[in-house]
Amino acid sequence: MSSVQYAETNVGDALPEQKIEVTSSLIVGGALASQDFTPVHHDRGAAQASGMQDVFMNILTTNGLCERFVTDWAGSDAQVRKVAIKLGTPNTPGETMTMTGTVLERNDADKTVVVELAGKNTWGNHVTGTITLALP
Amino acid sequence: MPTTLKDEAAIVGIGQTEFSKNSGRSELQLACEATAAAIKDAGLTPDDIDGMTTFTMDTSDEIEVARAVGIKDLTFFSRTPHGGGAAIGVMHQAVMAVATGSANYVVVYRSLNGRSGARYSEGVSGGPTTSDLIHWSWYMPSGLMTPASWVAMFTQRYMFETGCTSLDLAEICMAQREHAVNNPNAFFYQRPMTLEDHQTARKIVDPLRLYDCCQETDGGTACIVTTPERARDLDCGGAALIRSVAQGAGAEQESMTSFYRPTISSLPEMDLVAKQNWEISGLTPDDIDCAVIYDAFSSIVLWQLESFGFCKPGEAKDFIKDGALRLGGRLPSNTHGGQLSEAYIHGMNGVNEGVRLIRGTSSNQPAKNGHVLVTAGVGIPTSAMILGQLD
Amino acid sequence: MGLQGKEREAFEKTLEPYVGIEIGIKEIGRDEINQAMIRHWCEALDNELPIYTDAEAAADSMHGEIVAPPTMLQAWILPGMEMATGEPDPNDKQKELHRLFDDVGYTGVVATNTEQEYNRYLKLGDRVKAVTVIETISEQKATGLGIGYFINTKTTFTDQNDEVVGSMTFRVLKFEPSQQPAAAPTDDSGAPAKPTRIRPALAHDNQWWWEGVQADKFLIQRCEDCGVLRHPPRPMCGECQSIRWDSVEATGQGEVYSYVVIHYPEVPGYEYPLAVAVVDLEEPGLRFVTNVVDCDPEDVHIGMKVEAEVREMDPDFKMVVFKPIA
Known part of the structure; x- marks a missing residue:
């Protein structure tokens, strides 16, 4: 798998868009894989008791999907340094989350780039934020 | 000889609450606090008040405010529709009431929890199926549902026809911010703004950016209107004579969406209001020393300068570019910071600033203050008045 | 409070x-x-980057080993x-x-x-x-x-x-x-409903027009007495005060007279940035407020030639939208 080189990047470069189908399997699988057994992320009854329609995605999974969106573009030699996200509308089963991102900043000193990203579902932005990564 | 409203009334008291993002109390309480403060400033007691008027959009009933404040018998009460267009419409009501003897002392009030309560930026929606809701139904399905979106549509066309740009709008925002920096009541007190701040702020509805839009504020204001004769006898904080006041709705008027007129780069309703004010007062634009120009959005200031004849149609950007709206300029305007930088109380905080300008007590007091123009909302049936000195 | x-x-x-x-x-x-928990995570999140599970690929990367x-x-x-x-x-x-x-x-x-x-x-x-x-x-x-x-x-x-x-x-x-959360909207099967555009309130003076759109027609109201066209529809003719009217189909040709691109607030049911335009219709003196579709909102401009299409914007809800003329 080839990696994006720092020298090839420009401010404003768009990352390839991803469409992530949000299923019960992804929500529950992501919650358990992250050791987050809070009931609202795997038990529909508990989620409904909390006022939601169905189980909803936990933050670790959201973080992980943001990381994946960026490293799918950047490749194996990138090092993620920082993930800063703002949470918005919940991700519930049946949604499609569209991930978009662009290169916001480049820092020659440490060959890092800051990617600004958003993951949007039908109710608005599920997540917005930035990921800082060092590139070869 | 028909009665005109020339010199028939004066504003003798002003009151207001603090302006904030979370008042922590009801709109009724804000209305009461502002009203009581205005009565005190006028040197009156609640017993003296016999008239009340506010906006149809106000949630505090006249009689509820009256009971709470201790105002007793009322011989006049009324409401004016069309949001910010009512800001001087309510003054028109008060002036007519005192000029005809329907009331002696009228309280004009307006309060809103515009930030912590219902927010106008969230747009119009539901309600009973009135002709007004049918009107909005031509726009909501396509997503045009906030004041910023309606005003941006006029702004885009105006920019296309006149060559006005976002940099011209920035001058209005920066001039007013410069005023707010000196006004302790302003949200942006001691918080200056640079051209870069304006130009890099996020887009709300292109071509309007964040600082082109007014704030959302919690607060209340009130003022007291009476006849000039009574005003002379009062030991009040200073009276402002109402030289003229008028309302206007233009041909093919819609509320905020008059997109079907031959041109949408001017304001026929404000032209009509201006014409009446000049006719009633016998004054001309040259007689106006400073102004409070309704500024829910920066661009609407330009169109009003043209309606009142301070410059020719399409030339407002040239009129303002050398600092005409700033202290020392041709027409120092929105010296409180305006609704962009002081607070958004639906134009009524501007009425109080107009009185302060006449009294000589503004935080940014211009040297000349013989006559002050005060205008109300734009794009809707609207209103304006000219204040002057009481002999 | x-x-x-x-x-x-x-x-x-x-x-x-x-x-x-x-x-x-x-x-x-x-x-x-440990490898087991990493593999479980990568499978759940469909993360195929080899440095997490493939020792050889990880050794070749800048990380040097599995991370x-x-x-x-x-x-x-x-x-x-x-x-x-x-x-x-x-x-x-x-x-x-x-x-x-x-x-x-x-x-x-x-x-x-x-x-x-x-x-x-x-x-x-x-x-x-x-x-x-x-x-x-x-x-x-x-x-x-x-x-x-x-x-x-x-x-x-x-x-x-x-x-x-x-x-x-x-x-x-x-x-x-700040308020009791509204009951979550659901469809007939009890599944969460998707947000939709705000529907028009319908009453005597406008219902016929929207019914026309749902039947794929872009109608313009016409005075039966003096023949003047008017939009948005109103119950009386402003020229001759007649209350008799019928309608004709619009040609659907037009030109952008003004427009906005809405960024904020984002209301569920709409895609942003959202272009909304006032279009000068080919019929003299008439304008129409509409979305401009099938182009980048940033490419919309005053004077742009556009044509109408009745399009299903939500399930069971059609609107008249305009698209650029190629």
Whole structure:
């Protein structure tokens, strides 16, 4: 798998868009894989008791999907340094989350780039934020 | 000889609450606090008040405010529709009431929890199926549902026809911010703004950016209107004579969406209001020393300068570019910071600033203050008045 | 409206002791960084980057060996099943703090932001532990959800050598719900309904026009007496005061007279940025407010030639939209 080189990047470069189908399997699988057994992320009854329609995605999974969106573009030699996200509308089963991102900043000193990203579902932005990564 | 409203009334008291993002109390309480403060400033007691008027959009009933404040018998009460267009419409009501003897002392009030309560930026929606809701139904399905979106549509066309740009709008925002920096009541007190701040702020509805839009504020204001004769006898904080006041709705008027007129780069309703004010007062634009120009959005200031004849149609950007709206300029305007930088109380905080300008007590007091123009909302049936000195 | 005055001062005093303290619950990784948990994570999240599971590819990369996905950081210290079945930890100062808020009406809680920094990637065999401190409690704020306070916590992660490997700040809003949450809309099967555009209110004077659109017609009202066309429809002719009217189909040709691109607020059911235009119709003197579709909103401009299409914008709801003429 080839990696994006720092020298090839420009401010404003768009990352390839991803469409992530949000299923019960992804929500529950992501919650358990992250050791987050809070009931609202795997038990529909508990989620409904909390006022939601169905189980909803936990933050670790959201973080992980943001990381994946960026490293799918950047490749194996990138090092993620920082993930800063703002949470918005919940991700519930049946949604499609569209991930978009662009290169916001480049820092020659440490060959890092800051990617600004958003993951949007039908109710608005599920997540917005930035990921800082060092590139070869 | 028909009665005109020339010199028939004066504003003798002003009151207001603090302006904030979370008042922590009801709109009724804000209305009461502002009203009581205005009565005190006028040197009156609640017993003296016999008239009340506010906006149809106000949630505090006249009689509820009256009971709470201790105002007793009322011989006049009324409401004016069309949001910010009512800001001087309510003054028109008060002036007519005192000029005809329907009331002696009228309280004009307006309060809103515009930030912590219902927010106008969230747009119009539901309600009973009135002709007004049918009107909005031509726009909501396509997503045009906030004041910023309606005003941006006029702004885009105006920019296309006149060559006005976002940099011209920035001058209005920066001039007013410069005023707010000196006004302790302003949200942006001691918080200056640079051209870069304006130009890099996020887009709300292109071509309007964040600082082109007014704030959302919690607060209340009130003022007291009476006849000039009574005003002379009062030991009040200073009276402002109402030289003229008028309302206007233009041909093919819609509320905020008059997109079907031959041109949408001017304001026929404000032209009509201006014409009446000049006719009633016998004054001309040259007689106006400073102004409070309704500024829910920066661009609407330009169109009003043209309606009142301070410059020719399409030339407002040239009129303002050398600092005409700033202290020392041709027409120092929105010296409180305006609704962009002081607070958004639906134009009524501007009425109080107009009185302060006449009294000589503004935080940014211009040297000349013989006559002050005060205008109300734009794009809707609207209103304006000219204040002057009481002999 | 939140607490005010003396009550608010008294409440805020009770918060002060919590600022700067450790939350007091044990956060020790129960397992070393291991391949099984990494594989489980990568499969669940469909992360195919080879450095996490393929020893050979990892050796060839700049990492030199298998590493854990950085955003797994917190997963190494979460207690798993205990979160569903366990009793609350009596030493949990964060829960204690939240209860203080609950007791005075700030019952809502929502995570608003998180930020993680990684000093290095974790490797197989590493073992992490963490310490969390309540860093700050904000002033009372008015937010879209209601009046409340933001609580920031900071977690510092260290390895088996007590070296810091990463950190996480977490921002939670404890708020007084500003209104009862509306019942969640559902479709006939009980599944959550998708948001749709705001539908027009229908009444005598406009219903016929919208019914025309649903039947794929773009109609213009016409005075039966003087023949003048008018839009939006009104019950009387402004030229001759006739109340008799019929309608004709519009040609659908037009030119953009003015337009906006809406960025904020984003209302569910609409795609943003959203272009809305006032179109000069070919029929003299008539304009029509509409979305411009099938082009980048940034490419819309005054004078752009456009044509109408009746399009299903939501299931069961058609609108007249305009698209550029190629």
